[in-house]
Amino acid sequence: MAFNNITLGQYYPVDSEVHKMDPRVKIVLLIAAIVAVFLAQNLMALVPVMVFLALAARLSRVPVKLMIKGLKPLRFILILTFVMNLFFLPGETPLLDLGFAVIKRESVITAVRYSLRLVLLVLFSSLLTLTTAPIALTDGLERLLSPLKVIRFPAHEMAMMMTIALRFIPTLLEEADKIMKAQTARGADFESGNLFKRAKAMVPLLVPLFVSAFRRAGDLAMAMEARCYHGGEGRTRLRVLKCEERDYWACLWVAVLILGVALVNRLF
Amino acid sequence: MLIRLDHVTHTYQPGSPFQATAIRDVTLEIRPGEFLALIGHTGCGKSTLAQHINGLLKPTEGRVLLDGKDIHEKGFSKKELRRAVGLVFQYPEHQLFEETVFKDVAFGPRNLGLAENEIKERVEEALERVGLTDPGIAEKSPFELSGGQMRRAAMAGVLAMRPEVLVLDEPAAGLDPQSREDMLQLISHLHSQGTTVVMISHSMDDVARFADRAVVMEKGAIAMEGAPEEIFRHGERLESMGLDVPSVCRIGMLLRGKGVACPEEMFREDQAYDALLALWKGGKAHGVQ
Ligand SMILES: Nc1ncnc2c1ncn2[C@@H]1O[C@H](COP(=O)(O)OP(=O)(O)O)[C@@H](O)[C@H]1O
Numbered sequence: 390m391a392f393n394n395i396t397l398g399q400y401y402p403v404d405s406e407v408h409k410m411d412p413r414v415k416i417v418l419l420i421a422a423i424v425a426v427f428l429a430q431n432l433m434a435l436v437p438v439m440v441f442l443a444l445a446a447r448l449s450r451v452p453v454k455l456m457i458k459g460l461k462p463l464r465f466i467l468i469l470t471f472v473m474n475l476f477f478l479p480g481e482t483p484l485l486d487l488g489f490a491v492i493k494r495e496s497v498i499t500a501v502r503y504s505l506r507l508v509l510l511v512l513f514s515s516l517l518t519l520t521t522a523p524i525a526l527t528d529g530l531e532r533l534l535s536p537l538k539v540i541r542f543p544a545h546e547m548a549m550m551m552t553i554a555l556r557f558i559p560t561l562l563e564e565a566d567k568i569m570k571a572q573t574a575r576g577a578d579f580e581s582g583n584l585f586k587r588a589k590a591m592v593p594l595l596v597p598l599f600v601s602a603f604r605r606a607g608d609l610a611m612a613m614e615a616r617c618y619h620g621g622e623g624r625t626r627l628r629v630l631k632c633e634e635r636d637y638w639a640c641l642w643v644a645v646l647i648l649g650v651a652l653v654n655r656l657f
Numbered sequence: 658m659l660i661r662l663d664h665v666t667h668t669y670q671p672g673s674p675f676q677a678t679a680i681r682d683v684t685l686e687i688r689p690g691e692f693l694a695l696i697g698h699t700g701c702g703k704s705t706l707a708q709h710i711n712g713l714l715k716p717t718e719g720r721v722l723l724d725g726k727d728i729h730e731k732g733f734s735k736k737e738l739r740r741a742v743g744l745v746f747q748y749p750e751h752q753l754f755e756e757t758v759f760k761d762v763a764f765g766p767r768n769l770g771l772a773e774n775e776i777k778e779r780v781e782e783a784l785e786r787v788g789l790t791d792p793g794i795a796e797k798s799p800f801e802l803s804g805g806q807m808r809r810a811a812m813a814g815v816l817a818m819r820p821e822v823l824v825l826d827e828p829a830a831g832l833d834p835q836s837r838e839d840m841l842q843l844i845s846h847l848h849s850q851g852t853t854v855v856m857i858s859h860s861m862d863d864v865a866r867f868a869d870r871a872v873v874m875e876k877g878a879i880a881m882e883g884a885p886e887e888i889f890r891h892g893e894r895l896e897s898m899g900l901d902v903p904s905v906c907r908i909g910m911l912l913r914g915k916g917v918a919c920p921e922e923m924f925r926e927d928q929a930y931d932a933l934l935a936l937w938k939g940g941k942a943h944g945v946q
């Protein structure tokens with residue numbers, strides 16, 4: 390049925406140097422890479438970024454097809470960005486006269502640059518989520534945000550919430566599938582009718598789903614308390630995050646990337 | 658109404674890394690008026706099989722035929738199929754959603770497009786059948802009911818569609834002994850009134866007590882098929898599949914092991930009662946205490 394094809398999180402489990410990196414470092418370096426993308430002031434400056442991404446993707450041993458797949462949900466935004474920039478950006482040198490509008494050379498270049506920027510942002514983020522297990526990701530986020538605890542930011546609680554949400558999404562999808570089938574057996578129709586009718590048809594699915602989610606949440610809270618969970622205070626970890634040589638190398642390469650982008654900016 | 662599964666194979670999520678073949682080349686006939694029990698170890702494909710009977714799942718290979726017509730053929734009315742074949746899922750109380758019990762039970766008939774007075778009549782009849790007759794209970798929220806009552810309300814939701822074939826996936830699972838017995842009596846009563854019943858069960862005692870025919874599944878395929886008496890004669894084979902024989906059967910085997918002339922045809926409580934009473938009387942006649 391409808392929910393069978395959703396695989397949650399896109400973690401692609403293979404053994405690679407990128408996979409083995411410390412999740413904290415990966416998150417920080419993702420931010421650095423995004424900075425590099427925005428730093429690039431012209432098309433040429435994006436070339437080192439693309440080269441870096443290609444090398445990193447190669448090293449991660451994630452199939453290219455899988456990375457490209459991450460762009461699919463964004464195709465409309467991408468096309469929109471491109472077309473809007475193409476028609477509405479100011480430019481001087483006319484390139485093509487379509488009759489209703491004149492395409493200018495400068496706007497083509499800018500449209501390509503903006504779209505490319507978007508593509509690169511998504512691909513870098515995909516690289517992080519493809520090579521980092523969701524649990525490691527939340528773990529890394531918690532550690533990175535923990536300095537904010539001094540200003541009462543609930544880093545541990547937030548990470549725990551994310552971990553639990555990730556854990557339960559497949560369970561809830563399974564549950565949704567089951568409930569949907571049960572209502573279909575009673576003659577419910579989830580697939581035809583107009584928008585209003587379809588929204589209404591969701592009620593017999595959503596109500597039991599919420600009831601079950603609350604029941605599960607109650608059970609989980611009880612089970613956690615029974616095992617003496619009392620928040621993050623004084624809690625030790627099973628997997629202690631550690632920076633290793635490869636992490637330092639990665640940092641160095643990203644620094645080189647940022648310098649490279651800055652240099653190309655100057656040159657062109 | 659004759660339902661026939663013809664070499665049905667079902668693979669979940671084919672082509673993905675999670676691909677799993679749940680049932681393999683299953684051929685099975687569900688005869689009008691019978692009480693068929695479906696037994697097998699957890700994960701052997703019973704629920705998958707059940708969902709093929711009313712077309713919720715489509716066979717990856719093979720066909721499901723209703724009176725000789727393929728139910729997945731174009732032009733076959735799924736709505737009519739879903740009316741004629743009622744499927745009660747495992748823990749059906751988890752699908753309750755309406756504000757009142759009445760409205761929830763009316764969900765099925767309403768989907769069939771029936772008139773309001775017809776719906777009312779069917780809902781009342783269904784609630785009566787499952788024994789939810791306390792005054793005012795129909796206007797209560799289904800979430801206020803007790804566990805056993807919720808199960809019965811969910812069951813009423815299926816019965817209100819007046820199915821000719823009733824498929825039940827572990828209908829007694831997780832109920833207290835009284836609710837369990839009520840549920841089984843209800844199913845047995847429906848069967849005696851002409852409904853064809855297919856019941857998935859882990860209780861061999863219940864199978865021996867109610868079923869005309871039993872199908873044993875192992876790893877997605879049918880391993881044994883026949884009257885319960887036939888099936889339970891192969892105690893070791895069942896045990897090798899992680900299954901069981903009725904407790905009465907076990908008592909019989911233990912007694913025979915001690916040299917007591919206990920009859921082999923002993924699967925149900927009433928048979929055991931007769932056999933043991935006869936043994937006891939015979940023993941008394943010979944002066945044995
Ligand atoms: N929606 C699904 N997606 C993938 N695999 C499934 C799904 N439902 C059941 N399975 C698998 O199919 C097999 C048979 O399951 P099921 O029919 O529920 O068995 P049973 O009811 O006998 O316990 C199991 O191995 C189960 O893991």
Ligand SMILES: [Mg+2]
Pocket residue numbers: 703704705747826
């Ligand atoms: Mg099952």
